[in-house]
Amino acid sequence: MPKRLKKPRFPVYIRTSIVQNGRRTNNRYPLSIFKKKDLPYDLSNFTILIVEDSEHMQNLMASMLKVFGVGEILACANGTEAQDLLTVLQASKKSKYLTSVDIVLMDWLMPKGNGEQLLDWIRKSEKDAIRFLPVIVVSGYTTEYIAAKARDMGANETLVKPISGTNLAGRICSVIDHPRPFIKSSDFFGPDRRRHNVAYEGRERRSTPAEEVKVKSNG
Amino acid sequence: MADGIKAEMYKIANRLKARMGARYKDQEEGFLAPDVIEEADKLITQLCEICPDVIAKHLENLSALWDKMRDMPNSAERTETAEKIFTLSHEIKDMGSMCGYGLIAYFAESLRDYIDRTDLNLKAQVVIIQAHLDAMQMCHRKGFRTDAGPEAEELKKMVKMAIDKYH
Numbered sequence: 001m002p003k004r005l006k007k008p009r010f011p012v013y014i015r016t017s018i019v020q021n022g023r024r025t026n027n028r029y030p031l032s033i034f035k036k037k038d039l040p041y042d043l044s045n046f047t048i049l050i051v052e053d054s055e056h057m058q059n060l061m062a063s064m065l066k067v068f069g070v071g072e073i074l075a076c077a078n079g080t081e082a083q084d085l086l087t088v089l090q091a092s093k094k095s096k097y098l099t100s101v102d103i104v105l106m107d108w109l110m111p112k113g114n115g116e117q118l119l120d121w122i123r124k125s126e127k128d129a130i131r132f133l134p135v136i137v138v139s140g141y142t143t144e145y146i147a148a149k150a151r152d153m154g155a156n157e158t159l160v161k162p163i164s165g166t167n168l169a170g171r172i173c174s175v176i177d178h179p180r181p182f183i184k185s186s187d188f189f190g191p192d193r194r195r196h197n198v199a200y201e202g203r204e205r206r207s208t209p210a211e212e213v214k215v216k217s218n219g
Numbered sequence: 220m221a222d223g224i225k226a227e228m229y230k231i232a233n234r235l236k237a238r239m240g241a242r243y244k245d246q247e248e249g250f251l252a253p254d255v256i257e258e259a260d261k262l263i264t265q266l267c268e269i270c271p272d273v274i275a276k277h278l279e280n281l282s283a284l285w286d287k288m289r290d291m292p293n294s295a296e297r298t299e300t301a302e303k304i305f306t307l308s309h310e311i312k313d314m315g316s317m318c319g320y321g322l323i324a325y326f327a328e329s330l331r332d333y334i335d336r337t338d339l340n341l342k343a344q345v346v347i348i349q350a351h352l353d354a355m356q357m358c359h360r361k362g363f364r365t366d367a368g369p370e371a372e373e374l375k376k377m378v379k380m381a382i383d384k385y386h
Contacts (some may be wrong), residue, residue, distance in 0.1 A: 042239055043251075069251075140313045186225070
């Protein structure tokens with residue numbers, strides 16, 4: 001039996017059809033020729049998991065994401081539920097690297113499995129599909145301590161309540177635009193905590209300019 | 220890096236950008252359409268319209284829990300009830316700060332933090348939690364919104380006195 005080809009999940013080309021002097025001309029342009037600044041992000045292929053215990057806040061965030069055009073929105077009331085859901089979704093994908101969830105948006109303070117526990121579970125997961133998940137922590141605490149703690153536990157972004165459309169959109173775009181490499185050390189696993197490459201301002205101690213340093217390759 | 224400390228770096232493909240199609244593969248920063256952001260902000264406004272009712276209901280639940288907890292001896296049940304009060308005050312804080320009820324949010328946050336960091340000392344708790352509840356209920360009844368102004372300062376002073384005296 002011939003193998004059925006899968007339809008691509010997103011359009012790669014734009015087709016145009018122009019009739020001139022009774023003659024039809026069909027053209028196909030790659031989408032990449034259009035300047036991105038004219039095209040807002042299309043999140044219709046995205047699945048975002050909201051983990052929030054407050055029903056009102058959960059509904060609000062889900063409605064906001066729907067307005068943003070997010071294709072699928074999943075919601076859990078606490079960290080324990082979210083762990084179960086992520087495990088099931090990952091298993092259903094039958095892949096070590098894929099899960100149906102693209103971004104996790106989690107509250108920090110929840111009864112029955114708070115954000116801290118969930119984030120810890122995600123980053124310590126043996127499945128790559130789970131441990132590399134982008135996580136945005138939404139916190140009602142306004143102290144820097146929580147933001148620093150979330151960052152040190154491997155959160156990609158922190159969003160302090162009260163949330164606004166601009167803030168939420170900004171964090172989502174940041175996760176998409178700036179995927180930082182993951183760092184694994186003895187006491188940390190998560191996105192690189194250094195967001196900027198800041199030039200060194202101290203006294204120059206190197207005697208050889210960096211570009212003149214020869215790197216020996218084993219390969 | 221000090222000797223013996225190892226760190227590994229994983230550079231992973233940007234799956235999120237790839238999911239949006241070929242046009243987003245470049246390094247440029249993207250954005251969401253301003254009209255959808257505006258629409259999302261309208262949803263917050265809609266939530267804020269029902270905020271007083273939600274806060275009223277939460278305050279009612281908070282009072283009921285407190286009535287149950289007030290004369291309870293130190294026990295697992297009391298700890299559980301205190302946890303419920305903690306969660307509820309956190310929720311009031313979220314709603315209040317989201318919808319411009321800064322004074323209620325202030326007291327709810329203060330109550331949440333107080334419960335979070337104190338041991339279950341019956342005498343102190345009775346006075347301090349009661350002071351917070353009274354302050355929140357007064358804010359709600361009288362419609363005090365911002366956490367500035369003479370009334371706000373008066374209420375804050377009252378709660379602070381209770382905390383300083385018994386804590």
